[in-house]
Amino acid sequence: MQSTTWKRLLAREAGKEGRRKLQRVLVRQLRRRFGRTERTDAIAAGLSRCTQRGLDRVADLLVGSKPDPELLAAIERLVPDGS
Numbered sequence: 001m002q003s004t005t006w007k008r009l010l011a012r013e014a015g016k017e018g019r020r021k022l023q024r025v026l027v028r029q030l031r032r033r034f035g036r037t038e039r040t041d042a043i044a045a046g047l048s049r050c051t052q053r054g055l056d057r058v059a060d061l062l063v064g065s066k067p068d069p070e071l072l073a074a075i076e077r078l079v080p081d082g083s
Helices: 004-012 015-034 038-049 052-063 068-078
Strands: none
Touching: 015 038, 015 052, 015 068, 038 068, 052 068
16 A cells, blocks of 8 residues: 555656655665664665666555564565675
8 A cells, every 4th residue: 555645756756866866765764764784785785776666666665564574575585686
């Protein structure tokens, strides 16, 4: 379930600049929720290699209600690791 505010944010952030802004928002949310660790740094680095659909799925997970360990594991499965 997505809020109307989140849908408006995604619509406004369309395009290349919007993609970069969305990546920055996701990184801030990850670090705010989980702190700055090697794990969150690796996820943050991988966001630049995600498709738009992947970024949207990460965003959906962040606004969901999964417990923190499950949430990080789910996000790690979505984000390319760069290898």
